[in-house]
Amino acid sequence: GKEKASQLFSEGCAFDPTAFAEHLLSFMGLNRLEEEEENDELQNGGGVDGFLPKDAWHRLARRTECCFKTAPTFHYMMGSFYAEPPPPKQKSD
């Protein structure tokens, strides 16, 4: 896109990453502890209040899987090492 930069935001609404992050936190199940304003300081990236549940990122992953056309991967154990009988039990050193 050459003229993309100049055209961008000349129409339609702007994208606000901060609002996006806020919405994501809610979606991931942020447990907001108490009043936000108190701790919400820029130095901490505004990330001190509340905590995310353990499965927060799994929750987001499950919802956003449909955005990805990722190929599933094949995993196996047989064939990942040489098929040699276990060496007779003796130590080299």
Place this chain on the structure above:
Amino acid sequence: SSQVQRGLEKLTPAQVDQKTAEVVQYILVKDQKKIPVRRAELVKNIVKDYRTVYPEIIKRAKRIFEQVFGLKLVEIDPKNHMYILVNNLDTPAAAASPVKCPSNPKTGLLFVILSVIFMKGGIVRENQIWNTLKKLRVDPGQRHEEFGDVRKVVTEEFVRQRYLEYTRIPHTEPIEYEFRWGHRADMEVSKAQILEFMGQLHEQDPRSWSQQYREAHTGSSSSQN
């Protein structure tokens, strides 16, 4: 071409099938970590003496991925000749499956980064990404419970997998970097689906981001939907 044709005449069909199977197997093994396969590596490690019939073998491998696995073997980065596997089915098998499929939390992380880049017009300074991630309790300076060394995951792993491009901005002091979508993201990720979820999150019509909406639906890049 005729050279390939002559090469094939010297081989039995079974030999060609066997070599094709080895190529398929090699690509599946490499895909375990989502690292693209370089053609040079493929030829050196697997194809070996069959290099004259390489075009025929890769054609057959493509057909097998499509017909048996529902996957597409695509060449990205035509300059360096690299291959990746992309899903050919409309919805990923895991998404709607009645049996429990494990989810990968890195998908969520990747989604956040790719979304910000896309919504911001295609290029984003790295600080913008780190700031957004920090709000999500992911700090590149700290070990994360789920992702470990986040900076490494984002600037090395995602880059090697070709989900992201991470390049130095020229003439900046101190040095600054910026992010773009990588070739794999172009092939794998649906901008329309991103906007769909974006709309849901903001309780807003996806069409209200008109620029991005147009990009997602005219297919100005190679991604589908």
Place this chain on the structure above:
Amino acid sequence: MSRQLGDHHRRFLQTMMTIGITSEKEAKTLYQHCCETHKTQCAPDRLEEFIEAINSRLQPMFMQIRKGMSEEDGQQHYALVNTAETDITRMTSDYADNELELFRKIMDLIVSSENGKASSTDILNSADMMTSKKLKKGETQQLLLRLVQDKWLCESQGEYNLSTRCIIEMEPYIRAMYQDQVKVCHICHNMAFQCQICENPSCGIKIHNPCVARYFKGRMEPHCPACDDFWPHEIPEVRELHSLSKR
């Protein structure tokens, strides 16, 4: 002859790649789901044929969807397995070389054990006797966790046994590697790790716990099917899951 596959076959295979193993019951549900998604006729009693069609195209690629029994509950399962051992298959990067060495030592322990299990203490001890780069205690524990997560081992109260997925995929390997040690079930003739053993020293046949349950079900006095001695072990209950009984 290999057959043309449809998207329903491909979706089934892709799901198997993602989960590695599934019970027969789940496989039937999944089969139905794949047919519905791609608007294909589904014959619920034709799962075997459906999988056979996939296998006919997979086997030339050294892969297979293989059926086997769970030693835990006696149910049939399907696992997607690799069937070759070559320079290419050894390029897999899921586990490092020393991690694979320890995994083989764990298999040694399990195969040579009475009860088909290895304790975490014994595993930690063999980690101390590795020839490749030694694993520290913490690393060994991390590895064990990962092996359980990836469905190669099962853990219960600090003891580890081979998972159904592992037994199905590794069967040819284990039979070849541990010829003299491997036990075989007298009833189903599959390898047996967790099983009951006839106490008559001149007999000593082995039977899987679920096979014991099925074989002795409804018999008043259990006797060994080989030597007719009294069968002194506790007879477990048959664990029949829902509609899954016909076969």
